[in-house]
Amino acid sequence: MPFRRFSTSAFAFALLLFLSGCAGFPQPRENLQFHDGLSPGQWFDRMMRAHGGDLSDDPRDFNLAMTGEWSGMIQRIQPLVTDAGYRISAEERYLPSKDLYVIRHRGPEGVKTVWRKGRDIRVWYDGQPVDDRDTLAATAMTTDAFELFHFGPSFLAGRAVDMARLTNGREGGRRFPRLLLTIEPGFGMAERDQVVAWIDPDSHRLFRVHITLNGFETTRGAHVDTTFSEYVEHGGYWFPTSFEERVRGPIRIHAHDWRITGRDLSRGWRPEHVQGPDFDGPAARPAEASSPGQD
Numbered sequence: 541m542p543f544r545r546f547s548t549s550a551f552a553f554a555l556l557l558f559l560s561g562c563a564g565f566p567q568p569r570e571n572l573q574f575h576d577g578l579s580p581g582q583w584f585d586r587m588m589r590a591h592g593g594d595l596s597d598d599p600r601d602f603n604l605a606m607t608g609e610w611s612g613m614i615q616r617i618q619p620l621v622t623d624a625g626y627r628i629s630a631e632e633r634y635l636p637s638k639d640l641y642v643i644r645h646r647g648p649e650g651v652k653t654v655w656r657k658g659r660d661i662r663v664w665y666d667g668q669p670v671d672d673r674d675t676l677a678a679t680a681m682t683t684d685a686f687e688l689f690h691f692g693p694s695f696l697a698g699r700a701v702d703m704a705r706l707t708n709g710r711e712g713g714r715r716f717p718r719l720l721l722t723i724e725p726g727f728g729m730a731e732r733d734q735v736v737a738w739i740d741p742d743s744h745r746l747f748r749v750h751i752t753l754n755g756f757e758t759t760r761g762a763h764v765d766t767t768f769s770e771y772v773e774h775g776g777y778w779f780p781t782s783f784e785e786r787v788r789g790p791i792r793i794h795a796h797d798w799r800i801t802g803r804d805l806s807r808g809w810r811p812e813h814v815q816g817p818d819f820d821g822p823a824a825r826p827a828e829a830s831s832p833g834q835d
Contacts, residue, residue, distance in 0.1 A: 564789065565734060565736075565750075565752055565763050565789065566706055566718070566720065566736050566750065567706075567720070568704040568705065568706055568720055569706075569707065572705060572706075572707065574705065574708075574717075576717075578717075579705075580703040580704055580705050580719050581703060583705070583717055583719055583739060584693070584696075584697075584700075584703060584719060584721075584737075586739075586744050587693050587719075587737065587739050587744055587745065587746065588693050588694075588697065589744070590743055590744035590745045590778065591692045591693055591694075591745055591746070591777060591778050592773070592776050592777035592778050593776075593777070594693075594694045594697050595636050595691065595694045595777055596636050596637070596694050596697065596698055597636070597637055598636050598637060598775075599637045600775065600805050600806045601633065601634065601635050601805060601806065601807055601808070601809055601823075602633075602634040602635075602636070602691070602775070602803075602805050603631075603632065603633055603634070603802075603803070603804050603805060603807060603823075603827045604630075604631070604632040604634070604690060604800055604802065604803055604827055605629070605630070605631055605632070605800070605801045605802030605803070605826055605827035605829075606629065606630050606632070606798050606799060606800050606801060606802075607628065607629040607630075607798060607799060607801055608628065608629075608783075608796055608797055608798025608799065609628075609796070609797050609798070610622050610624045610627075610628075610795070610796050611793065611794050611795055611796065613793050613794075614787065614793060614794075614795040614796065617791075617793075618758065618759065620674060620675065620678045620756075620758075621678045621681070621682060621756060621758070621759060622795075622796075623645075623647075623652065623678070623679075623682075624647060625647050625648055625649030625650070626645050626646070626647040626649055626650060626651065626652035626665065627645045627647055627652065627682075628645070628646060628647040628648070629645070629646050629647075629801075630643050630644060630645045630646065631643070631644045631819070631826060631827060632644075632686075632690070632827075633809065633814050633819065633823050634687075634690075634691065635809075635811065636691070636694070638657070638811060639657055639658050640655075640656070640657045640811055640814070641656045641657075641683065641687050642654065642655050642656065642814040642819075643656075643683065643686070644817075644818075644819065650665060650666040651665075651666055651667075651817075652664070652665050652666075653667075653816075653817040653818075654679055654683050655814065655815070656680065656683045656684070656687075659725065661676055661679065661680045661683070663675060663676060663679050664816075664817035667817045667818070668817075669817075674756075674757070677728055677729045677755060677756050677757075678728070678756045679728075680727075680728035680729055680755065681727045681728030681729070681730070681753060681755035681756050681759070682728070683728075684726075684727040684728055684755075685727050685751065685753075688727075688735075688749060688751075689749070689766050689768075689780075689783060690779065690780075690800075691779070692745075692746055692777075692778075692779065692780075693737070693746065696721055696723065696735060696737070699723035699724060699725065699726075700721045700722065700723055701722055701723065701724045701732075702721065702722040703719055703720070703721050703722075704719070704720045705717070705718065705719060705720070706718040706719070706720050706736065709738050709748075714741060715741060716738045716739060716740065716741060716747055716748075717738075717739045717741065718736055718737065718738050718739070719736070719737045719739070720734060720735075720736050721734065721735045721736075721737065722734055723735060726752070726754050726755055727751065727753060727754070727755045728755030728756060729755045729756070730753075730754035730755035731754070732754070733751060733752045733753070733754050733755070734751070734752045735749055735750070735751050735752075736749065736750035736751075736765075737749055738750070743771070745768075745771060745778055746768055746780075747767065747768060748765055748766065748767045748768065749765065749766055750763060750764070750765040750788065751763060751764060751765070751766075761789075761790060762787065762789060762790060763787075763788050763789050764785055764786060764787050764788060764795060765785070765786055765788050766783055766784065766785045766786075767783070767784045767785075767786075768780035768782070768783060769781075769782045769783075769784075770782040772803075772830075774803055774805065775805045775806075779800070779803075780800075781799060781800040781830075782798075782799050782800075783796075783797065783798050783799070784796075784797050785797070800830070801827075801829065801830065802826060802827030802828050802829050802830055803827055803828065803830045804827050804828040807822040807823065808822050809821055809822040809823035
């Protein structure tokens with residue numbers, strides 16, 4: 541079965557356990573005061589408006605194409621999570637009003653299809669269903685994370701149970717308001733996770749998210765960040781088109797770069813068109829090629 545080739549090495553697991561705790565996740569300080577006088581909720585609302593609003597109830601279908609590149613180190617440390625033999629390019633189909641997110645990944649070893657609806661997940665490798673617990677857990681975690689990366693604060697709005705402000709982040713001579721959100725459920729099978737949202741001080745859109753990964757055995761205690769750029773407006777919302785992911789703890793390494801290469805919406809496909817390992821009907825054709833645009 542396909543999942544056997546991804547078993548995590550004993551060395552990588554031991555390395556992560558040994559290093560865990562060496563790089564902590566950001567936590568709020570007591571009695572913080574901010575010159576802008578805005579509460580966490582006010583900053584979150586401002587960020588949501590800057591993205592065009594909450595798309596969770598939008599009845600339209602959103603369709604993406606992407607391609608990327610994994611670093612060699614992260615593939616060696618987390619072979620099942622990266623799944624780089626299958627997860628290089630992808631076609632994504634998202635129906636937010638039905639909480640349905642389906643991805644057909646493609647890589648040098650074949651095609652992996654992921655069907656995610658709420659907490660339910662189905663996975664196929666080269667058309668064959670897989671029910672291995674580790675494969676499902678790792679895939680659910682990465683799929684939920686990519687819903688956040690590609691569709692922004694709407695993902696957080698439906699899961700946030702607590703919100704606090706952190707000290708401003710600093711990068712490139714700029715100060716970024718930061719929110720710490722606890723989400724339940726977390727990514728994948730996790731009961732909860734934490735997310736630090738870096739907010740661009742000018743556009744008020746997401747500049748970066750920094751997340752914990754509690755949904756899989758070998759990533760508990762690890763945290764990664766993903767930085768967004770080249771936003772475009774589409775269907776009344778603002779979406780990033782370029783992404784850089786880094787592991788920030790327990791070790792610090794570059795992990796993954798990818799780009800959105802196609803985007804369209806309102807094809808009119810229905811859930812039955814994405815029920816199996818292949819896309820059917822209006823869901824089948826590739827997303828329309830697009831040129832990255834700077835906002």
